[in-house]
Amino acid sequence: MELEQQSTDSLFDFLYIDRVRVSSLTAQLHNAGVVTSVKQTTSDTDKSNKSVELSVKILKGKVGTDDTLTHSQEKTFDASWSLPINFLDKLDEAGMIKTGLNGENLGSVVHSVGKMRIFDVSTIQKIMPIFGEIAQAQLNTVNLPPKAKAKLKGKLTPDEIEISPGLTIGVVKKLINIVPNILQVDFIDENGNLMWMSIDKEYLTINPDDLALKYGGTIPGTWHVIGLIDALPDSVQDQNINNPDFPEHDLKSGLQSFLDMVKVQAGRGSDSYGMTPLLIFRTVG
Template sequence: MSATSEIQKRASSEELADQNIGSVYDFLYYDARRVGSFLSQFDDSGLLQGFSRKEGRQANHVDGAEMEASGGLPAIAKGRAKYLNTATTGKIEEASSTYDPYWINALTLLDVLQEHGMLSTNVSECRIGHLALFTGSLKIRDMRLIQKALALPSMKGALGKGDESGTSRQVRRQQVRKGTEIASTEFGLELFSLLPHAVQLEVSAEGASVWATLQEESMVVSSSDLFLKHGIDVPGDWYVLGVVDALPTMPNDPFSALSQYAQASQNLGAIGNGGVDFGTHGFAALIDAVVPFAKILIGRRESQFGATPLLIFRKVSDLRPVGTT
């Protein structure tokens, strides 16, 4: 069955009346452009933008009249004749409905992917390029809000002081000698203000963590509404359909994270200490050093999966008693 046929079937009023609708979905995120790009590949005609459904009925009415006449001709006996005159009139009643498949496209993609065996639901089996459906809890962070907060002088002062009570003088001297002092709080704040900021998503699914960024224009509910209502943790059981584009390369433990941070800091410090030959590598060396450090600050951790979300939704609860239809 083509994607267009599936959409028309879902949108048909008769189909909706005949079938028992098992679930209704509440969408939090919908990347309609990318969903359309996938759906168009399952139909030779491309993506269905809309269609109309017409229903007609004709009612007929018959009118009849009977006439009687008599007459005669010379040498011919008189005769009598009857004439029946009928007229049929018809009236056509037509109803037209126009459907927008915008929201149905989202569910149609799920059906088509399942039908073609292209949907992975096991996190541990995901590979780069897989279309996967993750199920779990959500954390959503709007990094733009943090960026604005860190621009406040009072916040800079509070973070600049830090907490040095647990750091010995000997350790701090070792940090300076190793060139890691460039990765201080002050430098981190300055770098943070220059980095691109987006709405970030974390999904906890089957003991794994999936990291992604969200486009504001695809958010059905704005990130500011979610922040004011829930903070970071959005309650409920959520489904996230997305394309897997990064796999974990390190275990999720403090030692691995610290070693990664130390390596990125050392590479960044080499630039400030003249350890990089710009004549040979050009500004590519600067980018190669800054990007890994920036990724540690606000990006995906190496212990996480990475994905590009297409849909985020949850099932709406059915309040009817069990066993009723």
């Protein structure tokens, strides 16, 4: 990856930094470990000459003396803020970053550029009851005869209202309640490849509650993501990976099918790569 040299007209605004993984990988790339602080010491020396005149009967002259003053200054810098830049430099030096998705294997470090949207499960869990009431209220505004409208209103509870064919608000509420309370990211790169990511709110540089209020579901602009590929689209996985033959177990096999359904409905789609993001950022300036 050709990474721009950071200067006054080229800065990186980091939205997400997985400090645990980035620190671990940086320590493996740099024998001395992760730099946490930098100390800079500077000193200036002032030298002055003084003369003393001597006058005795047999000797007359001057004796000079030098006075030296040394001024020193010590500065300590918090190097933790340089961690993502140092990490990118080390990865780039090692030639470990692949640009875009082109048949990458599991474990590949990829740099992708594109658009993204955020899905905050906790926010959806909070608004679903209100969403049901709003949907029911909207039934009163549809262009139906009064008798048909009254009949429809009397039959349907908020949980019975369909938001898509065969999918009711009640089913969505139950499904959302069993999904882990995480931030999901759908990312589409410049070539149309889809990636699904989950991110830890602790490593965001912005309050996660502000994301929905500021951006809604889609964050505008062009974003860069550096991450590890850890799941492949079903079509690619079926071609490249031989599924292991686990022993038959009715309960576990049934649960596996259910979890696969939950994944598709509330997590990574079958046509998306799975990525563990290390850094998410945009260029500014």
